[in-house]
Amino acid sequence: xxxxxxxxxxxxxxxxxxLYLRWPxxxxxxxxxxxxxxLAYVARQLGVPASAFGAYAHRAATRRTHVGxxxxxxxxxxxxxxxxxxxxxxxxxxxxxxxxxxxxAGILVEELRRRRVALPSSLVL
Numbered sequence: 001x002x003x004x005x006x007x008x009x010x011x012x013x014x015x016x017x018x019l020y021l022r023w024p025x026x027x028x029x030x031x032x033x034x035x036x037x038x039l040a041y042v043a044r045q046l047g048v049p050a051s052a053f054g055a056y057a058h059r060a061a062t063r064r065t066h067v068g069x070x071x072x073x074x075x076x077x078x079x080x081x082x083x084x085x086x087x088x089x090x091x092x093x094x095x096x097x098x099x100x101x102x103x104x105a106g107i108l109v110e111e112l113r114r115r116r117v118a119l120p121s122s123l124v125l
Contacts, residue, residue, distance in 0.1 A: 001073060005066075008048035013056030013063070015042050017070045025112065026119035027067050030060070071118065079112070079120040087112065 001018070005011045013028075019042065020028040028034070033053070034042075043050040057063035070076075077083065087108055094107050112119055 001069075002046065007055075008046075008052035009055035010062065010066075011046055012039075012043055012048050012050075012052050014066045014070065015046060016053070017063075017066045018074070021070055021074050021076055021118065024119065025109070028063075029121075030057075030063065074116065076116045076118050079117055079124070083112075083115075083117045 002011050002015050005014045016034055016039070017028050019038070020026055020034075033039070036050075039050045039053055043052065057066070071078070079087075090111055091104055091108055095101075095104060098104060098107070109119060
């Protein structure tokens with residue numbers, strides 16, 4: 001999948017999109033720069049310069065296309081209205097046994113990862 005992308009920037013960007021979906025289970029945000037160590041590691045594996053990431057997704061459509069393709073390839077679904085309703089139903093049952101409400105966010109994150117639902121932003125959580 002990565003090799004099918006044209007140019008170093010797109011190969012590196014797509015690889016990072018795949019990695020972010022795998023862990024932590026979310027989409028690489030617009031304008032987000034991955035940690036330097038991660039960027040260097042992935043770039044080294046692909047045999048491209050880490051600086052190539054600076055040219056990734058200058059067109060918003062490229063990033064959106066890559067995210068969609070990566071989600072389909074990994075069997076992920078978006079955190080949409082249906083997923084939100086399912087999350088509330090799941091958490092309602094879990095909340096009956098939790099003493100510290102802060103634990104619910106961690107429980108939700110783990111459940112969404114298990115279901116391969118892309119994590120929403122921290123504001124939504």
